[in-house]
Amino acid sequence: MAKLDNVLYGHLWRPFASLMVIVLLLPLFVKSSYILTVLILIGIYSLISIGLSLLLGYAGQISLGHAAFFGIGAYVSGVLTAKYAGSPWIAMVIGIVFTWLVSYVIGMAILRLKGHFLALATMAINIIFFILILGLDEFTGGASGLVGIPSLSLFQLNLGNPLYFYFFVWFIVFVIILFSMNIIRSNIGRLLRSIHDSEIATETLGVNVAKYKVIIFSLSAVYASLAGSLYAHFISFIAPPSFYITFSILLLVMVMVGGVHSIWGAVLGTAIIMFLNEWIRYIGQTYFHISGQVEIVVYGLIIILVMMFMPKGLVDILERLWKKIKSVQIKGAEKRKMTTEKGA
Amino acid sequence: MDLVMQYLVTGLTVGSIYALMAIGFVTIYNITGILNFAQGEFAMIGALSCVSFVNLGLPMFAAIPAAIILTAIIGFAVERTVIFPVRNRSVITLIVITIGVSTFIKGLGLIIWGTSPRTLQPVMKMGPIQLLGAVINPQSLFIFLTVLLLLAVLYVFFDKTFIGSALRASEKNPRAASLMGINTSSMSALAFTLAAALGAIAGIMIAPLTDATYEMGFLIGLKGFVAMVIGGVNNISGAVVGGLLLGVIEAFSGGFISTFYSDAIAFGVLLLMLFFKPTGLFSKATGERV
Numbered sequence: 001m002a003k004l005d006n007v008l009y010g011h012l013w014r015p016f017a018s019l020m021v022i023v024l025l026l027p028l029f030v031k032s033s034y035i036l037t038v039l040i041l042i043g044i045y046s047l048i049s050i051g052l053s054l055l056l057g058y059a060g061q062i063s064l065g066h067a068a069f070f071g072i073g074a075y076v077s078g079v080l081t082a083k084y085a086g087s088p089w090i091a092m093v094i095g096i097v098f099t100w101l102v103s104y105v106i107g108m109a110i111l112r113l114k115g116h117f118l119a120l121a122t123m124a125i126n127i128i129f130f131i132l133i134l135g136l137d138e139f140t141g142g143a144s145g146l147v148g149i150p151s152l153s154l155f156q157l158n159l160g161n162p163l164y165f166y167f168f169v170w171f172i173v174f175v176i177i178l179f180s181m182n183i184i185r186s187n188i189g190r191l192l193r194s195i196h197d198s199e200i201a202t203e204t205l206g207v208n209v210a211k212y213k214v215i216i217f218s219l220s221a222v223y224a225s226l227a228g229s230l231y232a233h234f235i236s237f238i239a240p241p242s243f244y245i246t247f248s249i250l251l252l253v254m255v256m257v258g259g260v261h262s263i264w265g266a267v268l269g270t271a272i273i274m275f276l277n278e279w280i281r282y283i284g285q286t287y288f289h290i291s292g293q294v295e296i297v298v299y300g301l302i303i304i305l306v307m308m309f310m311p312k313g314l315v316d317i318l319e320r321l322w323k324k325i326k327s328v329q330i331k332g333a334e335k336r337k338m339t340t341e342k343g344a
Numbered sequence: 345m346d347l348v349m350q351y352l353v354t355g356l357t358v359g360s361i362y363a364l365m366a367i368g369f370v371t372i373y374n375i376t377g378i379l380n381f382a383q384g385e386f387a388m389i390g391a392l393s394c395v396s397f398v399n400l401g402l403p404m405f406a407a408i409p410a411a412i413i414l415t416a417i418i419g420f421a422v423e424r425t426v427i428f429p430v431r432n433r434s435v436i437t438l439i440v441i442t443i444g445v446s447t448f449i450k451g452l453g454l455i456i457w458g459t460s461p462r463t464l465q466p467v468m469k470m471g472p473i474q475l476l477g478a479v480i481n482p483q484s485l486f487i488f489l490t491v492l493l494l495l496a497v498l499y500v501f502f503d504k505t506f507i508g509s510a511l512r513a514s515e516k517n518p519r520a521a522s523l524m525g526i527n528t529s530s531m532s533a534l535a536f537t538l539a540a541a542l543g544a545i546a547g548i549m550i551a552p553l554t555d556a557t558y559e560m561g562f563l564i565g566l567k568g569f570v571a572m573v574i575g576g577v578n579n580i581s582g583a584v585v586g587g588l589l590l591g592v593i594e595a596f597s598g599g600f601i602s603t604f605y606s607d608a609i610a611f612g613v614l615l616l617m618l619f620f621k622p623t624g625l626f627s628k629a630t631g632e633r634v
Contacts, residue, residue, distance in 0.1 A: 115435035332381025
């Protein structure tokens with residue numbers, strides 16, 4: 001129990017347990033396989049947005065290229081299993097190791113840049129990756145995509161079944177959340193926040209800022225790669241458009257809308273944007289008879305409004321609401337106490 | 345030799361467009377400290393609204409200014425409603441906001457103009473011209489002339505008029521400029537308006553060569569960034585040279601290596617520039633204040 005308390009420190013167990021309950025109970029109410037698919041995708045994308053939240057919210061470094069790392073994971077898994085009939089689990093690990101190496105090298109080079117230019121450099125990397133997977137069509141299938149990626153199975157349990165896969169993905173999300181929370185609480189996490197506030201001040205304290213920035217960049221890339229492998233095995237078909245800058249931007253929007261300074265914000269933002277996405281598509285098709293990516297108008301508007309009026313994201317609003325409820329409760333209790341004392 | 349000339353002409357044509365975009369970026373970046381990710385969308389609005397004006401029956405010489413003015417108004421409106429209120433926020437917030445503006449405008453373009461590419465008739469209706477073994481599309485000639493003219497106009501504007509000098513002063517040092525009585529907030533609006541107009545011109549000029557779609561802004565915008573980084577971020581003449589250089593690099597790598605990878609090569613150049621000479625080819629090193 002003490003050990004558990006060490007991992008789930010402080011008040012962490014409360015949001016953790018509520019999310020767990022939601023995840024466990026949702027399949028009881030969700031009957032359509034369509035919504036189950038959306039829930040699985042939320043889990044997969046949450047892995048990436050948690051990584052981005054570490055990078056963006058804690059270390060203060062922007063990335064508009066995480067779709068590339070997502071793509072590296074997906075393509076390593078896809079090519080090794082569909083073309084060379086390799087084991088999915090080994091392919092996943094190869095994908096992660098490969099992404100770690102690639103992102104470490106990239107990170108060492110580009111993390112010297114700041115702000116706008118870092119955003120620009122990560123975008124360039126995403127575009128180059130996109131052109132490469134289109135061009136290397138002997139391996140990747142080029143523009144027509146890669147088909148026939150087998151679904152995962154774990155100890156004879158076929159994870160091709162969406163319900164099993166749902167639990168499997170969210171189990172991984174929980175592990176990643178725990179891991180990330182403990183990173184934040186460790187001295188690395190404190191260093192990251194110090195880098196976020198002032199790189200130069202941190203450096204004068206004798207900290208190798210570059211090293212920590214690269215470590216957290218690679219870690220977030222590895223999360224994205226893991227998500228990519230899961231995505232490839234779940235969808236069983238991958239094509240280049242899923243790994244373009246538009247997806248990187250979407251990921252950034254998820255993190256920013258949810259609240260950049262919190263891992264819960266990343267998960268919340270991912271869920272909200274995904275449901276919004278499906279909802280807009282539904283409204284657009286049934287009521288206005290428009291198809292195509294019309295949802296980008298609404299995205300654009302949401303990004304602008306959220307950034308203008310609640311730059312700390314939705315999680316901040318929820319927290320403030322929670323505090324308000326608490327303070328009202330405390331005031332109410334005090335009032336009752338006063339009146340009873342008066343009566344006595 | 346003929347081939348080299350041909351690539352040079354093609355490169356300079358596209359490069360002129362990149363140069364215009366880069367001038368827009370440099371102007372906004374130096375005055376407001378914002379790298380405007382929506383700049384490419386101004387090119388899209390310019391090109392597509394010009395097509396619409398022509399379809400409405402306006403003659404070309406009226407449609408082009410109308411499209412430019414419309415885009416400039418949109419640029420002004422964007423600055424006043426979205427950018428100005430958040431100007432003091434963190435860089436990441438500003439990046440995300442301009443990305444939001446870009447996405448929003450792109451979506452509006454999709455709703456208004458649909459997904460199918462639109463064609464714009466070239467301004468000069470005559471056959472291709474032979475020069476030193478290269479075949480020059482009359483539209484290229486038109487682009488060169490316009491860019492030259494624009495550079496002359498911009499030179500006069502920045503160097504000889506009061507507003508231009510005020511704008512340049514705000515670029516060099518916003519704080520000192522405001523102490524000299526220059527209203528830097530209206531300069532920021534002016535920068536966005538000017539950049540939007542330049543973007544619109546770039547879009548209108550490239551539309552007859554490549555067709556206009558709601559998605560065209562993104563890549564043109566990014567190429568404008570690359571041009572700006574090559575030339576140096578605080579230097580208009582550098583941006584022009586950077587744009588031309590990028591166009592030529594693209595044309596030659598497309599011709600001699602592979603057209604498929606020419607975009608990848610362009611962005612590879614960007615990365616190399618950022619790694620080895622992040623201040624650009626033509627700008628003096630500047631220190632950062634802590």
